[in-house]
Amino acid sequence: MDTSLKGTLHKRGLRMTPQRQLVLDAVRELGHATPEQVCTRVQATAPAVNITTVYRTLDLLEDLGLVRHAHLGHGAPTYSEHRHRHLHLVCHRCGGVDEAPAELLTDVARRTLAELGFQLDSTHVALSGTCADCAGEPDDQNDTQNDDADPAPAETVKGDR
Known part of the structure; x- marks a missing residue:
């Protein structure tokens, strides 16, 4: 007990x-x-x-x-x-869920607090996109990502799928 x-x-x-x-x-x-x-x-x-x-x-x-x-x-x-603190990265294509350190959003949290007075709980966030495994696969549907965007590399921790 x-x-x-x-x-x-x-x-x-x-x-x-x-x-x-x-x-x-x-x-x-x-x-x-x-x-x-x-x-x-x-x-x-x-x-x-x-x-x-x-x-x-x-x-x-x-x-x-x-x-x-x-x-x-x-x-x-x-x-x-509750102590399980991280971001969730959800793949559009395969539905997989990976984890990443909540600290990746530290700068965003600072800006939202300073500029908007909003305190972000970055451990309660799910970001959607395309996982590394699916990124190289052709997508038959319209791709909603901006190909011109240069995403910042992020170290991810494989989570529960």
Whole structure:
């Protein structure tokens, strides 16, 4: 049992339940997961837990600061542990998701704060484009990228696909 989860819940006047622990464990085990993927993992141990319980629990865990979500394109958000801090790079073509250090957006974060008064949470960002594997492949559809653009090289860390 996660004693930090139990303590956090008790401070808020909430009970520790097996379902809450199972959902948190599933997020930790999966790394990045949609609510449906979390539900499938939880149901392997507790078949009676339904998707509504998983969604409610994920919302609670996010309110408690234990998990965070990111929208990686169309469809359901993806959840990860709160300390799992990085950018998500989503490929238009293959749908793959890679990770990159959040620090890549440090200059953007400084400018948005200085010029707009907006504080960017760069660990909650998904950038879409074309991954290195797909970049050399011909695209039958209209390419939406600007061929004249000179993108800055970025060191990426392969993430969950």
